[in-house]
Amino acid sequence: MTLLSAAALQSPSSSRNAAITADLGTYATDYWPPHQVDLGLQPPSTVVSPMPVIEHPTVRSGALLRSYFEDFYYRVYITPTRLDLGNLVTAQTRSITVWNAWPDQSQSLTDLQxxxxxxxxxxxxxxxxxxxNPLQQRVWQVSVDTIGPAVIDATLSWLFAGLDPVEASITGNRLIAWMIAPDWANNLTESLxxxxxxxxxxxxxxxxxPCLPVPRREWEFTAIAEGADRRIVENALFDWSSxxxxxxxxVxxxxxxxxIPAGTSVIAMDTTGLDFVEGGLVILYTSASSYELGEILTLTTASITLKQPTVNAWGKGARLLPCRTATLTDFPTLRRKSDQQIQTQVRFQAAEDCEWPAIAPAALYLGIPVLETRSNEPEDLAAAYGRQIVKIDNDIGAPTIDDFSDLTWPTQPFYWLVHGRADRAALRSLLYWFQGRGNALWLPSGNDDVTLLTTVASGATAITVAWAGITRHLHGQPGRRHLRIELKSGAVYYRRVTxxxxxxxxxxxxxxxxxxxxTVTPAQVLKISWMMLATLNSDRVELGHVHESAGQATAAVTFIGVPKEEP
Known part of the structure; x- marks a missing residue:
């Protein structure tokens, strides 16, 4: 039987502490709820004798609460767990650290798979x-050579006795350079x-x-290899074609x-207008058997900083070029000119995004760029005035033709001939702004379309011109209602014929x-041409590189009008 000692609690009023107030019953008033008897609080009248206690022992199993300590320790760590080598152009060595994070226990490494x-x-x-030993770390040096499979996808597993394997992955792509320079007797063609x-x-x-933020880029050129270069390129193609x-x-x-001494990390050079990019590749080249690839860490207009210093020294006359990763679009045919010489035509497609600043023409008319460059004319320019028609022919009566838009869709060829790095870079920026058929601009015809007959006063809003059927045939149609007026002084005015x-x-x-x-006199006018709003007629543009970047390049496109969009 269990005995418990108990005591009745006293009222604070029975305490000898004078700071304690009297019983609340003392303050009863007539607006309190009625009561029958005010018994107050009485001091205890009896003391209960202690009762015997019988023990009932209970056993409880305890548990150690876990903390970050257990989460962090008592395992093996590898740092880093992933090595992404990117484009492997030279042999690389990286460090991997293995740490025994047991604070009180040794571990045994039995194998490295x-x-x-x-x-x-x-x-x-x-x-x-x-x-x-407990809390001991060791370092492994991992060396990756350029000789091996094209795609690097390796797993290294450290096996400890009684533990799960700990792994590190190594990824990347091995690259070799295309080592035969173009034969500049023929143009190098670049396609965007x-x-x-x-x-x-x-x-x-x-x-x-537009569905592509940057264009697909291709290069096509003729290459001639002789002697040792022939053997090198044949063996490289045999192994690396795909x-x-x-x-x-x-270019x-x-x-x-x-x-450039061996061990150089910063190469001083003018990179303006050239295809160098941070994170991209660069090559130092003298021949098919003598070249060195490097990766660009940082780039300025005056220098290139490499991720790894050069291995070899490169003397005066060596070539320094940007590189792009690329694949062959088809397998080239090697035409044997002799036992020691071959000729081949190769076409590569970029395997990476080739970004370039997109810059619209500076001249504006009604908020739309104007192509102020005059077309080169290597041949007769052949413009056409198409219509969007539907021909209905039941083979019995005369065919019916329906011109459903009732608009003229002119096409006009355009040719560029540029020289030097600055002009070539500007042409590339313009082509990137076009985004194929994505963007429209004002295109002058380049012809002497309107002949001014009388002087135009500075405040005049009408001009007198030679009769050309403008009123009779054009009557303000899109493509024939905006003029470009060029003076011999070089001043240009754009006006709409209302x-x-x-x-x-x-x-x-x-x-x-x-x-x-x-005030403009007829003698001051060089040319008055019609302008149309136009886009490229094709998403594909070809650049013909006649020489390297300091020399000439050409491009040919066809524009097509977008008459419905003309303001």
Whole structure:
């Protein structure tokens, strides 16, 4: 039987402490709820005798609460767990640290397994089995050679007795350079190909949506290899045809004017207008058997900083070029000219995004860029004035033709001939701004379309021109209502023709939307041309590199009008 001692609690009023107030019953008033008896609080009248206690012992199992300590320790750590080598262009060595995080227990490394590790070696601090004392770490040197599979996807597993394996992965791509320079007797052709979703409505309006942020880029050129170079390139093609190459951008060459010593990390040179990019590749080149690839860490207009210093010294006359990773679009045919010489035509496609600043023409008219460059004319320019028609022919009666948009869709060829790095870079920026068929601009015809007959006063809003059927045939149609007026002084004015009228058999008068602000005589006018709003007619543009970047390059495109969009 269990005995418990108890005591009745006293009222505070029985205490000898004078600071304690009297019983609340003392303060009863007539607005309190009625009560029958006010018994107050009485002091205890009796003391209960202690009762005997019987013990009932209970056993409880305890548990140690876990903390971050247990989460962090009592395991093996590897740092880093992943090595991403990117594009492997030279042999690399990286460190991997293995740490026994047991604070009170040694561990034994029994084996190091390497899967998919051709061309990879790992060197540790001793022979296996290898003991790790508590909290001890050891370092392995992992060397990756350029000789091996094109794609690096290796796993290194450290096996400790009684523990799960701990692993580190190694990824990357091995690259070799295309080592035969182009034969500059023929142009090196570079292609830029965008993708634009163009949807045409019945009324002639268009919706154009570019689908590629940067173009697909290709290079095609002729290469001639002789002697040792022939054997090298044949063997490289035999082994590497389907893999990624480090393709020198042969156009953007810089010839070294002074020696670059071995161990150089910063190369001083003018990179303006050349295809160098941070994180990209660079090649130092003298021949098919003598070249060195490097990775660009940082880039300025005056220097290149390499991730790894150069291995070899490169003397005056060696070539320094940017590289792009690329694959062969098809397997080239080697034409044997003799036992020692071959000729081949190769075409590469970039295996990476080739970004370039997109810059619109500076001249603006109604908020839309104007192509102020004059077309080169290597041949007769052949413009055409197409219509969007539907021909209905039941083979019985005369065919019916329906011109459903009732708009003219002119096409106009355009040719560029540029010289030097600055002009070539500007042309590339313009082509990137076009985004294939994505963007429209004002395109002058380049012809002498309108002949001014009389002086135009500075405040005049009408000009008198030679009769050309403007009123009779054009009557303000898109593609024939905006003028580019060029003076012999070089000044250019853009105006909209708001109305026209035939004055007589030899004269017409054109109303323009605003005054020229200067007095213009017929003798001052160089040319007055019509302008149309146009886009490229194709998503593909070809650049013909006649020489290296300091020399000439050409490009040819065809523009097509977008009449429904003309303001």
């Amino acid at each position: 390497m899967i998919g590790a051709d061309g990879i070696t790992a060197t540790g601090e001793g022979a296996l089995p290898l003991a790790f 190909a965008w993708l634009t979703d163009v949807q045409n409505a019945v009324d002639g309006s268009q919706m154009r949506q 893999r990624k190459w480090a393709l020198p951008v042969w 953007d060459v810089t010839w070294l004017k002074s020696t 109305d026209s009228a035939e004055v007589d058999e030899e004269t017409e008068q054109l109303a323009i939307d605003s005054v020229l602000g200067v």
